[in-house]
Amino acid sequence: MAEPGKVGVAVVGCGTVGGGVCALLTRDGRTLAQRTGRQIELRHVVDVDFTRAKALGLDASLLRTSLDDALNDPQTAIVCELVGGTTFAKALIERALRAGKHVVTANKALLAHHGPELYALARERGVSIAFEASCAGGIPIIRALLDGLLANRIDALYGIVNGTCNSILTAMTQRGQSYADALQDAQRLGLAEADPTLDVGGGDSAHKLAILAALAFGQRIDLDAIPTEGIDRLQLRDLQYGQELGYVIKLLAIAQQREDGLSLRVRPVFIHRDHPLAWVSGPFNAVSVYGHAVGHTMYYGRGAGASPTASAVVADIASIALGTYPRLFTDLPLFPDRAEQATQLPLAAVQSRYYLRFSVEDKPGVLGQITTELGSQGISISSVLQHEPPDGSGDDAGVPVVVTTARAMEGNVRTALAALDGLGAIKGPTVCLGIVDEHEEELS
16 A cells, blocks of 8 residues: 555666656655655666666665566556567556556657557556657647647647757758768767667657647547658758748648648648747757647747656656546546547648759750649649759759749649659659648637
């Protein structure tokens, strides 16, 4: 039986984030008790390698190699899963829930793939799963959607939710680095993994979008149906041409509520340099949420790192200790295990403006062919930017012609580009990037 006012915690995985959580709980325990009125006690640190735990000076009596010690301890109310992955972590969480322990996790991949079944198991066992740290590091975006914005119908959500990609794009934009050089620097600085595929390919952002969209719209999201494109194919020249036109490129996780369903996607897009998300640089994250009553709200901060992510984990621990989060988890119908399956619209149904870069033969009539084909698909041209061939490369590379369009259906744009890329006057596949405007507020 747990002592009144005392809440025991087990941390499983004492790596970067787990170590940060242990440091906060031990170093700042008195402050946490003053702020919550609860004595939150670190009772178990479970791992197979305690190098980091020992470097932090954690008491050796806390270190365990078996989860059983924590699960069999009646004083332990909360298990923090901080090992990552989707196999061992899933089994670990299931064991903790079946043992009647609340779970706190930062595992976005696991929740994006298996969230509904895990939430359902937690309800069956009378406990909860908290996951503030899963989507944007230290930014309290989950709590905003579950609490602060409850009075609103959410109309749209735009997020810079991957610090690795944002760091690379910042280096390309501000320092003129190529993608390869910017990635190499990010790896050297510890801002990118040795294998960055999940980040730069957009998969990490898609995981986070699936979680955020489910809560924002109260619907179950199919992760596999989210169109996902990363930054690994971007060319520096397009970022530079975009800057000439007044735009900055960002990898955005986008969710829009439409009458016919949800439009979800992850992709690099141009936004105007005056857009609130344009100045978010380096490893920072930001999420813009648009509600029908509140209008535009924006949440900004560090999206990764030991201390910011640990801040979110410990906030979840405190909320469970106070009983506020379990009440939200129990009562709110927004969680995807209780929600209907969303109607997710195909990429062809996206409505946007577009940046198109053609490489064309330097001869009369080519621009006319472009405008005619675009026009046949109902696509209007907003602007044209033309430069001399790069580096004196002449006819082999073609002359770059940049066209921006008015708002159009993506399916129509892709149809027009397929036809144009088949013309002899167009050299190589056309580059196509979306242009995202500031979402129009619909205050009621």
